[in-house]
Amino acid sequence: MKRILTFLLLAGGSAAAQTPTTQSLQDVIELALNRSAVAKQTQTTRDQSYWQWRTYQANYRPQLGLQGTLPGFSRAVAPVVQPDGTTDFRAVRINNSNLAMTVSQNIGLTGGQVFVASEVQRFDDFNGRLKRYNNQPISIGLLQPIGKFNNLRWANRIEPLRYQESQRLYIEEREGIAQRITELYFDVLQQQVNAEVASQNVRANEELLRIGKERYQLGYLSQSDLLRLELNLLNARQAVAQGQLDAQNAAVSLQSYTGLRAETLQLAVPAAAPRLVVPAALALTQARQNRSVVLTFRRRLLQAEREVALARGTTGLQATLSANLGYVNQASNLWDTYATLQSQQQVQLTFALPLVDWGRQKSIIKTAELTHRQVQTDVAQEELSFEQSVQVQAAQLGTLSEQLALTARADSLAQQRYNIAQATYKVGRISLTDLTIASAEKDQARRTYILALRAAWVAHYRLRALTLYDFERQMPLAAQ
Structure with missing residues (x-):
């Protein structure tokens, strides 16, 4: 069940006069993909590629x-x-x-x-x-x-690849935006959680301090433990202030990237990312079919061949x-x-x-051929790195999902243990040290769960960007 955080990112008079808006991760991503400057920039880049494609097509039509x-x-x-x-x-x-x-x-055939x-x-x-x-x-x-x-012949081989590449790159960039928004979203959410945990600790420590003062008056609590209770309360209040400050700073980054107003924005803790089992071979197959980088490799090799042909076609x-x-x-x-x-x-x-050029023609052609050979080496190395990144990401997806389930269970257990420890301390059956340890473990378990949730969602969108395939719906992203 989703837990809605009620902490305002930016406090102030203007925020108090407005109605807070609760936003889920998917809401923020969808709004940013429609409104943000970076999303509009990707749209502009795609439109430019389209008109470049139209220019290429016009060269093969009657003028x-x-x-x-x-x-x-x-x-x-x-x-x-x-x-x-x-x-x-x-x-x-x-x-x-x-x-x-x-x-x-x-x-085009003869130039x-x-x-x-x-x-x-x-x-x-x-x-x-x-x-x-x-x-x-x-x-x-x-x-x-x-x-x-023959420039027309080479354009006929390269430009269609370039256009297809731009269409796939547009989808990749949108998935990259979703991944970046997820990171920023959890940056803010992490600080919200810290502030909320601190707020809960303030209320709990106020109650414990009240009980502690009564016990101190009755002689059942030492002055050292009473001072520790006061110190715990001060630390909790300081954590609230620090959490609010950190949340404001994180909200500014989210606002500048997405264009959303942060003054009245509330973030909901997302549900667990879809737990998918994606074989590395399947992820690699989809990546080869859908990713723009595959076309980029082919285009770069053709461009290197084009430079060799250009060197031979402008000499002799x-x-x-x-x-x-x-x-x-x-x-x-x-x-x-x-x-x-x-x-x-x-x-x-x-x-x-040319009858005598002192080796000029040979030098130009040899330079182009060596450049072509270097491009082949670079592309082979980059292709290997690309395949490894896809396989590693697919393999890590299951591990991150399992880790998320474990941290969720640990968060629940730590909260239950703290509740029991708090009730037990009130009746005087455990020491303040044991209660403090239980409180620290509860806070750490909550933060660890949010970090695991972040890692799972980021990995989810990263795999989508690496393969341009929606494994949850079993369809390419281009088809959507």
Whole structure:
């Protein structure tokens, strides 16, 4: 049965005027995942990844563009070639405008591009009262790099992994937030428990001091024991003040992380975490299927391979094949350019080949290959550490659940023993020392139980974050 703590985290006039709100661990986690700044930041990061994915997809879709120069007027003194071949400087007033529309499509497999274009140009010589149109109604072309690095091909292998990775990472970050909130929640709860235990001790010690004074007057209690009772009361009151101070400090951390108002917040002691038996092999299987880090390992290896391909594709022979087929005509009237169109073909191969580079090409490629080898080593080591962390966490889950059950039983027994010791002391059958020991054991058992409860809940959310799997409901977290 849940025990509700009635200790206010922050005392003050404003808190006294407000109605306290009791919050369970699940309530705080849910509210923080919806309201906290860190949760909103994870949402923003996921949205950014989505739009980066849209940008990648757009590179493989047809692109329609319009470009031109309107107007292209110039009034200047420029060199003009004369009929006899000489050059003279003349004052010219011209307009050279153009307008072109292009539809292009990238070819991911080869890294080339095909396009369909239509372009019209107009030239005006205002001094000579000349007007000409040059019209290319349609042209089809190809640009194909040869031996160069194909960025589109590598993006097609890496970007889908990056997008899937971002989706899984979003779920992991939310589970990480739940784990962190659990830690902060129990930080506050631990101080609340300390303050509540101290408050109970104050009331008990006040009663014991009252009885002790009566016995002292009757000569049944020594002055030393009476002084010890007074000291116990003072220590209990000091513990209350310290517990309140520690609870305020812990509440500030919880408030700053979650964005919840701490002035009227009360925390409930959670029930025991779900007692699950998770085989290490099953946890590892789910982690490999669901975790973003698995995709990260693959992406890093591909990126290292990409750097090797980039080193090889930017050194050595570099060539580009361009081909264009279309129709063109020129006339003094725009509509006349569509009559008697003339075919136009262009094929061009440009290349560059370094003949002597003093080992530059070899050095660049060798550096990339060594980096690739180092990434392979790092990924293998990190993958091993990842698998070990999942297996260890799964193995510890059962141990922590058993420890929680033991500390819960110890807490109950210590409380019962203290109640018996207190009643026995009142009738004078045990010493004050025995009662003090029973009280200390009761307090320590309560604190130990809260710490075990914290460890069990933190381990519960940590295993969820490590595997992205809900073993309680038997389903991946992404499906929820």
